[in-house]
Amino acid sequence: xxxxxxxxxxxxxxxxxxxxxxxxxxxxxxxxxxxxxxxxxxxxxxxxxxxxxxxxxxxxxxxxxxxxxxxxxxxxxxxxxxxxxxxxxxxxxxxxxxxxxxxxxxxxxxxxxxxxxxxxxxxxxxxxxxxxxxxxxxxxxxxxxxxxxxxxxxxxxxxxxxxxxxxxxxxxxxxxxxxxxxxxxxxxxxxxxxxxxxxxxxxxxxxxxxxxxxxxxxxxxxxxxxxxxxxxxxxxxxxxxxxxxxxxxxxxxxxxxxxxxxxxxxxxxxxxxxxxxxxxxxxxxxxxxxxxxxxxxxxxxxxxxxxxxxxxxxxxxxxxxxxxxxxxxxxxxxxxxxxxxxxxxxxxxxxxxxxxxxxxxxxxxxxxxxxxxxxxxxxxxxxxxxxxxxxxxxxxxxxxxxxxxxxxxxxxxxxxxxxxxxxxxxxxxxxxxxxxxxxxxxxxxxxxxxxxxxxxxxxxxxxxxxxxxxxx
Amino acid sequence: xxxxxxxxxxxxxxxxxxxxxxxxxxxxxxxxxxxxxxxxxxxxxxxxxxxxxxxxxxxxxxxxxxxxxxxxxxxxxxxxxxxxxxxxxxxxxxxxxxxxxxxxxxxxxxxxxxxxxxxxxxxxxxxxxxxxxxxxxxxxxxxxxxxxxxxxxxxxxxxxxxxxxxxxxxxxxxxxxxxxxxxxxxxxxxxxxxxxxxxxxxxxxxxxxxxxxxxxxxxxxxxxxxxxxxxxxxxxxxxxxxxxxxxxxxxxxxxxxxxxxxxxxxxxxxxxxxxxxxxxxxxxxxxxxxxxxxxxxxxxxxxxxxxxxxxxxxxxxxxxxxxxxxxxxxxxxxxxxxxxxxxxxxxxxxxxxxxxxxxxxxxxxxxxxxxxxxxxxxxxxxxxxxxxxxxxxxxxxxxxxxxxxxxxxxxxxxxxxxxxxxxxxxxxxxxxxxxxxxxxxxxxxxxxxxxxxxxxxxxxxxxxxxxxxxxx
Numbered sequence: 029x030x031x032x033x034x035x036x037x038x039x040x041x042x043x044x045x046x047x048x049x050x051x052x053x054x055x056x057x058x059x060x061x062x063x064x065x066x067x068x069x070x071x072x073x074x075x076x077x078x079x080x081x082x083x084x085x086x087x088x089x090x091x092x093x094x095x096x097x098x099x100x101x102x103x104x105x106x107x108x109x110x111x112x113x114x115x116x117x118x119x120x121x122x123x124x125x126x127x128x129x130x131x132x133x134x135x136x137x138x139x140x141x142x143x144x145x146x147x148x149x150x151x152x153x154x155x156x157x158x159x160x161x162x163x164x165x166x167x168x169x170x171x172x173x174x175x176x177x178x179x180x181x182x183x184x185x186x187x188x189x190x191x192x193x194x195x196x197x198x199x200x201x202x203x204x205x206x207x208x209x210x211x212x213x214x215x216x217x218x219x220x221x222x223x224x225x226x227x228x229x230x231x232x233x234x235x236x237x238x239x240x241x242x243x244x245x246x247x248x249x250x251x252x253x254x255x256x257x258x259x260x261x262x263x264x265x266x267x268x269x270x271x272x273x274x275x276x277x278x279x280x281x282x283x284x285x286x287x288x289x290x291x292x293x294x295x296x297x298x299x300x301x302x303x304x305x306x307x308x309x310x311x312x313x314x315x316x317x318x319x320x321x322x323x324x325x326x327x328x329x330x331x332x333x334x335x336x337x338x339x340x341x342x343x344x345x346x347x348x349x350x351x352x353x354x355x356x357x358x359x360x361x362x363x364x365x366x367x368x369x370x371x372x373x374x375x376x377x378x379x380x381x382x383x384x385x386x387x388x389x390x391x392x393x394x395x396x397x398x399x400x401x402x403x404x405x406x407x408x409x410x411x412x413x414x415x416x417x418x419x420x421x422x423x424x425x426x427x428x429x430x431x432x433x434x435x436x437x438x439x440x441x442x443x444x445x446x447x448x449x450x451x452x453x454x455x456x457x458x459x460x461x462x463x464x465x466x467x468x469x470x471x472x473x474x475x476x477x478x479x480x481x482x483x484x485x486x487x488x489x490x491x492x493x494x495x496x497x498x499x500x
Numbered sequence: 501x502x503x504x505x506x507x508x509x510x511x512x513x514x515x516x517x518x519x520x521x522x523x524x525x526x527x528x529x530x531x532x533x534x535x536x537x538x539x540x541x542x543x544x545x546x547x548x549x550x551x552x553x554x555x556x557x558x559x560x561x562x563x564x565x566x567x568x569x570x571x572x573x574x575x576x577x578x579x580x581x582x583x584x585x586x587x588x589x590x591x592x593x594x595x596x597x598x599x600x601x602x603x604x605x606x607x608x609x610x611x612x613x614x615x616x617x618x619x620x621x622x623x624x625x626x627x628x629x630x631x632x633x634x635x636x637x638x639x640x641x642x643x644x645x646x647x648x649x650x651x652x653x654x655x656x657x658x659x660x661x662x663x664x665x666x667x668x669x670x671x672x673x674x675x676x677x678x679x680x681x682x683x684x685x686x687x688x689x690x691x692x693x694x695x696x697x698x699x700x701x702x703x704x705x706x707x708x709x710x711x712x713x714x715x716x717x718x719x720x721x722x723x724x725x726x727x728x729x730x731x732x733x734x735x736x737x738x739x740x741x742x743x744x745x746x747x748x749x750x751x752x753x754x755x756x757x758x759x760x761x762x763x764x765x766x767x768x769x770x771x772x773x774x775x776x777x778x779x780x781x782x783x784x785x786x787x788x789x790x791x792x793x794x795x796x797x798x799x800x801x802x803x804x805x806x807x808x809x810x811x812x813x814x815x816x817x818x819x820x821x822x823x824x825x826x827x828x829x830x831x832x833x834x835x836x837x838x839x840x841x842x843x844x845x846x847x848x849x850x851x852x853x854x855x856x857x858x859x860x861x862x863x864x865x866x867x868x869x870x871x872x873x874x875x876x877x878x879x880x881x882x883x884x885x886x887x888x889x890x891x892x893x894x895x896x897x898x899x900x901x902x903x904x905x906x907x908x909x910x911x912x913x914x915x916x917x918x919x920x921x922x923x924x925x926x927x928x929x930x931x932x933x934x935x936x937x938x939x940x941x942x943x944x945x946x947x948x949x950x951x952x953x954x955x956x957x958x959x960x961x962x963x964x965x966x967x968x969x970x971x972x
Contacts (some may be wrong), residue, residue, distance in 0.1 A: 098591075098654070116597060123591070408692065
C-alpha cells in the first residue's frame with residue numbers, strides 16, 4: 029500500500045483503479061445493480077469533455093437535440109442485425125402510470141431507430157439533407173458486473189446521427205467524427221491511440237463499417253474508446269425512408285452514427301496514474317493548480333491569496349482547511365491528480381518565493397512570486413505535452429510486429445500490448461485465434477500500408493497487418 | 501389563419517401553441533405515447549438556459565453530478581408522502597438483460613431518495629456538510645395526454661439537492677434557488693412572475709414548504725414554472741441518516757430540493773407570441789439577428805457578408821438560400837421569433853444602408869452601414885427590456901383584488917388572471933373553491949403583507965391575501 033492507501037498501480041491495476049475512483053471521489057457504486065454515481069469531481073471531467081467537443085461539433089454545423097428515452101419494441105425490431113445485437117442487453121418498461129402498457133418499451137441502448145423514424149418524417153427531398161444531429165444523453169445496456177466508467181448498465185454519452193444524399197458525404201462525416209475524437213483524446217485528455225476499422229465480427233450491430241479508437245492501458249489491455257459507424261442505407265431501407273433526389277427519383281439516404289461515452293474517463297484515469305493516485309492532464313483537470321499555505325504559518329495566508337489573484341486565467345483551488353496537516357493535504361491533492369501544487373510557508377514569504385510541485389514528474393522548484401503566473405502557464409503546457417508523449421511512447425513500446433503464431437501466443441502470455449500481425453480476415457480464423465490466445469482483432473489501422481504477407485495463424489494470403497490485443 | 505398559417509394567438513391559444521412549436525421546428529410529437537422530440541432550435545433554447553443557470557449555480561458553490569436513472573422501489577417507499585405522490589405516475593422496469601428483475605425499478609420521477617441514500621454514505625460529521633449538488637437529467641412522470649413542453653411523460657430538468665447542519669442554512673438555499681430562477685426568467689427569458697408559498701394541499705410530496713414561481717399566460721391561466729422545496733428533516737429521518745454535530749451529538753441533516761424543467765420553454769413560447777409566431781427575447785434567442793440579402797440582388801450578397809463580419813459579438817444567421825422568395829423568408833424568420841432582421845437589396849447597397857426590422861414591435865428603420873453594429877446592440881437590449889415589461893404589465897393588469905365570492909366567481913368566468921383574495925387556509929375551503937370556480941390556490945406571495953381580512957368564501961378570519969387562478 030502506498031501513502032494514499034492505494035493498491036499498486038503496476039501490479040494490481042484493477043484494484044488500484046477502483047481504489048482511486050472511490051478515494052479521489054470521482055464516482056461511487058450505486059445501490060442499483062450495475063450502476064454508478066458520478067460525483068462532482070468526476071462529473072466536472074465529463075463537463076470538460078462536453079465543452080471541448082460541443083465547440084468542434086457546432087463549428088462543423090452539427091446541432092444538438094433530444095429524443096425520447098423509451099423506444100417501442102417494434103422500432104428496434106425493424107433492423108434485424110441491430111435488434112439481435114442489442115436484445116440481450118435491454119432494460120424493459122412494462123408498466124406506466126399504474127397500468128400494463130399495450131407495447132413494451134425498451135430504455136434506449138442507442139437511438140438509431142427512434143431518430144431515423146423522425147428523420148423520415150422531416151425529410152421529403154434532397155433539399156432537406158443533410159440532417160446533422162447529435163444528442164448528449166444517458167443510455168442503458170444491462171450489465172451483470174460493474175466496472176466503474178468502463179462498464180456500467182447506465183452510462184452517459186453523445187451520439188451523433190447524420191443522414192446524407194450520397195455515401196461519400198456520409199463517409200466524410202464518419203472520418204470527421206473519428207478525427208474529432210482523436211483531437212479530444214490527444215489534445216484534451218493527453219491520450220494516444222490508434223484509429224482503425226473493426227473486423228466484420230466486431231463491428232456495430234447494423235453497421236456497414238465501424239471505425240474504432242483503440243487505446244492501450246498500462247496492463248497491456250486495449251480499450252475501445254469510441255466508435256464511428258458507416259451505416260450505409262441499412263436503416264433507411266429498414267424504415268422504408270426515401271427522399272426525392274435532384275432528378276425526382278426516390279432514393280434511400282445514407283447514414284452514420286458516432287459515439288463517445290463516460291468510458292473515456294475510465295481510460296483517462298487508468299492511463300496516467302501512479303501509486304499515489306491520478307495524474308490529470310491540465311486541459312481537463314477540474315483543478316489545475318492547488319495552493320496550500322502551510323497550516324499554522326499565518327503570514328503564508330496573505331501571500332497565498334495574492335498568488336491566487338495572479339492566476340485568474342487558471343482553475344485554482346486555495347486550500348484553507350485548518351483541520352488537516354500539510355502532509356495530509358499534499359497526499360490528498362496528489363491522489364486527485366492536480367497537475368501543480370504551490371506550497372507556501374513562512375520561509376517562502378520571507379524570501380518572496382513559493383515552491384511549485386509538478387504532479388507528473390514529482391519535481392519541486394522554487395519560483396519568485398513575480399514569476400509564478402508565467403511559470404504556471406508554461407508548466408501546465410509542459411505537463412499536458414509530457415503526459416501525452418508518455419502515453420504515446422508506452423503504446424509504441426508495447427506494439428510488436430509478429431510474424432509467427434508461436435511468438436504471437438508467447439507475446440499474449442507475457443508482454444501483451446498491441447500485436448501487429450497479418451490476418452486472412454476470415455471470421456473462423458479470428459474465432460480460433462481468440463480461443464487459442466484470448467487475443468481479439470482490435471482494428472485495421474486507418475493508415476495501415478498495403479503489404480503482402482500471410483495470415484499469422486492459417487498462412488493464407490493477407491494484404492495488411494491488423495492490430496490484435498486483449499479487450500477491456 | 502395568419503400569414504404563417506397559424507391559429508389565432510388571441511382566440512385559439514392552445515392550437516396556436518401546437519402550430520408554432522411544430523412549424524418553428526422547436527419540437528415534434530414522438531412515436532412514444534406522452535413523449536416529445538426536442539428539435540435543434542428548441543434544444544438550443546434549453547442549452548441557453550443551462551449555460552445561464554450553470555454559471556450562477558457554480559458561483560454559489562453548488563456542483564453538478566450524476567445519479568442513476570433507476571430507483572429501487574424500496575427506496576421510494578421509505579418516505580410515505582413521497583411515494584404516495586409519485587406512485588401513480590411511475591414507469592416501471594421489470595426486466596433487464598433478458599431476465600425478470602428480483603426487484604422492480606422505477607424510472608426516476610425525481611431523485612431525492614437515491615441521492616439521500618448516497619449522501620448518508622458520504623457524510624459522517626458536520627465537517628462533511630453542506631452537501632451542495634445539482635444534476636441535469638431526464639425524468640419520467642407518466643402522462644396520458646401530451647402537451648408539448650408543458651406536460652410530457654419524459655422531460656429534462658435540473659434538480660438541486662442540498663443538505664445542511666441547520667434549518668436556517670437550508671432555508672437560505674431554498675430562497676437562493678428561487679432567486680436564481682427569478683433571474684433566469686426575468687433576465688434571460690424576459691418573463692415576469694410571482695414567487696410564493698404553495699398551500700399544504702399543493703406542496704411537493706414530502707416537503708415541509710414549497711415555493712413556486714407562477715407566471716400568467718395570455719389566456720389567463722397560471723403556469724407553475726419551477727419550485728424550491730424546504731424538505732425539513734423528512735428524508736433524513738426516513739433514511740435514518742445522521743451526522744455528528746460539533747458537540748458529538750447525532751443529528752438529522754436538513755434538506756432542500758429545487759427544480760426547473762423544459763416546461764420553462766413552454767412558458768417562453770406562449771407568453772411572448774403573436775399571430776405571426778414566436779417572439780424570442782434576444783438573451784435566449786438561438787439566432788439574434790438574421791441577415792436576408794434580397795434573392796436576385798447580386799450586389800447585396802457582398803454587403804451582407806460584410807455586415808455579418810461586423811456582428812461577430814452576436815448570434816447571426818446569414819440566409820443565402822436561393823430557392824425561397826424574400827417574402828417567404830421574412831415570414832419564416834418571424835415565425836421563428838428572431839428578434840432582428842436585416843434586409844439588404846440593391847437600393848440599400850447604393851445608399852450604403854440597410855433596413856432593420858424589429859420582431860417585437862414590427863418597426864422598420866433604415867440604418868447606415870457604419871452604424872449597424874451599434875444599432876443592433878442597443879436594439880437587442882431594448883427588445884429584451886420591452887418583452888419583459890410587456891409581460892409584467894400584462895400580469896399586473898390581470899391581477900385583481902377580490903373581496904367578495906360573487907365577484908370571484910364572475911372573474912373566473914370572464915377575465916381570469918390572478919385573483920388576490922383573503923383565504924382562511926383551510927384545505928376544505930380550498931377544495932370547495934376549486935369545485936365551485938375551478939380556481940386553485942397558486943401561492944402566498946413571498947412579499948405578501950400582513951393584512952387582516954376574512955376568507956373570500958367562508959368568511960373566517962385571514963391574515964394574508966393569496967393568489968388564485970386557473971392551473972395549467
